[in-house]
Amino acid sequence: MFSQLKRLGADSLLYAFMNVGTKLIAFVLFPFYTYYLSGLAEYGMLDYIDRLVSMLTFLVIFGTDSALAYYYFEYKDKETREKYVRSVMTFRLMIVVILFLVFFLGGDWLSKLLLDSEGYSNLFYIAFATLFLDTIITLVLTILRYEFKTKKVVITTVTKMLLFAVLSIVFLIYIWTSVEGVLIARLISVGLIILVLIKPSMPYLRPIFDWTILKKILIYATPLVPASLAFWLIINSNVFFLKEFTSFEESGIYGTAVKFATFITLLTSGVQLAWRPFSMSLKDKESSPQLFATLYAAILIIGSFGVLLLATIMPLIILILAEPYQIAYPYVAPIAIATFINFFYMIVSTGIFYSKQTKHVSIAFGIAAIVCVILSILFIPMYGIWGAVISYVTSYCVALFLVFRKSQKLYYVPFSGFKMAWTILCLIVATASIVYIQVKDLNSWLIAGVWIGFIILILVIRMDKYFVKRK
Structure with missing residues (x-):
């Protein structure tokens, strides 16, 4: 057990370093957006395009990431593994080409429909090339991660972000002070990284059409596609509803809050990147359930403290932005709860991926997406951004508990669902309390009281005895 924990810890630390680096670069870059882009509306448009591309990325991946993770560790010979990777690469690139043709033929009509103007179709072309x-x-x-070449992954990813940051600053200051300048900077940066990765990329860029392999991949992956679309709906539908019910300015404020809420991923993303290869490598070990239970509990507690810390210091961090953007700070910590839960569901879904019952992830997130849309329609017209936050957090809570319940039936881990729910409820109440104290400008010592109350409430249910026996 110790050797497995050591590997997870070492890889997680390296990935955490990578994500700290990339997030810091992103946050250094963010004030340049707020200064050089012409107001909240233009930043709102950039955020809108990013979210649209993220939805299309789900279609490109089509659940093949999880399928590849399973079959890559299922087979041990290099030739078979390479065939699976090449099949996934061929499939993904074909989807990108098809999507590009749709937007190329749609042109100005799609620009008018999505961005309220016919003059922005070129932004889609740049985004698709990227x-x-x-x-x-x-x-x-991804393959380098599966081969535990963590250092190479970290160096490449950080270099990519540095390139993007430097080029974005140069374009915004000297060449193109617009959304188009940012998108072109991204295109150039990924082009340069392709040159760096040309050698490890070459074996996988040879197209292959092996129907037997592709069928196995799609049988595993296709049930996850509705989950991917549901993910996109939960993450992004709020922005589209805000744009329709309010304005691009409101979308810009919400997008700013989401950007800062990703601070919590400084704690989680290292574990997230290391978790899938780590957990799949332990599939057949007898001691794995107890090890997973220990990790579930530790990750939940550490993540909860991370969210509360973010809520506490957010009014100071937001000062790095131009004044119009500073009003986003009350929404950051509540959104961070949803961001953390989005990560934590993957940790507690071990049984679903072990048993290849991936359709249950789609079912859970499909239900959560419906909840998100309904709550958005009900609350955003009345409460604006707070309505979006309520729908966002609630939908992820629904998804987490549905996934956890099914995963426990398929592969039991001695971890208490009740205590998990209690911890998350206490986290939501504590975060809301801290934000209320800050917004109302009450005595700051009350925040210390919230921290103490949260710790006591967790100790009451004996988090040191987090594990339960199967009935």
Whole structure:
């Protein structure tokens, strides 16, 4: 057990370093957006395009990441593994090309429909060129992760972000002070990274059409596609509803809050990247359930403290932005709860992926997406951004508990669902209390009281005895 924990810890630390680096670069870059882009509306448009591309990325991946993780560790010979990777690469690049043709033929009509103007179709073309190159990079880095070449993954990813940051600043200051300048900077940066990864990429860029392999991949992956679309709906539908019910300015504020909420991923993303290969490598070990229970509990507690810390210091962090953007700070910590839960569901879904019952992830997130849309329609017209936050957090809570319940039936881990629910409820109440104290400008010592109350409430249910026996 110790050797497995050591590997997870070492890889997680390296990935955490990578994500700290990339997030810091992103946050250094963010004030340049707020200064050089012409107001919240233009940043709202950039955020809108990013979210649209993220939805299309789900279609490109089509659940093949989880399928590849399973079959890559299922087979041990290099030739078979390479065939699976090449099949996934061929499939993904074909989807990108098809999507590009749709937007190319749609042109100004889609620009008018999505961005309220016919003059922005070129932004989609640049975004798709970037998506094509980034699809190659993503899959190559995924294989390097599976081979535990963590240092190479970290160096490449951080270099990519540095390139993007430097080029974005140069374009915004000297060449193109617009959304188009940012998108072109991204395209150039991924193009340069492709050149760096050309050697490990070459074996996988040879197209292959092996129907037997592709069928196995799609049988595993297809049930996850509705989950991917549901993910996109939960993450992004709020922005579209805000744009329709309010304005691009409101979308810009919400997008700013989401950007800062990803601070919590400084704690989680290292574990997230290391978790899938780590957990799949332990599939047949007898001691794995107890090890997973220990990790579930530790991750939940550490993540909860991370969210509360973010809520506490957010009013100071937000000062790095231009004044119009500073009003986003009350929404950051509540959104961070949803961001953390989105990560934590993957940790507690071990049984679903072991048993290849991936359709249950789609079912859970499909239900959560419906909840998100309904709550958005009900609350956003009345409460604006707070309505979006309520729907976002609630939908992820629904998804987490549905996934956990099914995963426990398929592969039991001695971990208490009740105590998990209690911890998350206490986290939501404590976060809301801290934000209320800050917004109302009450005595800051009350925040210390919230921290103490949260710790006591967790100790009451004996988090040191987090594990339960199967009935």
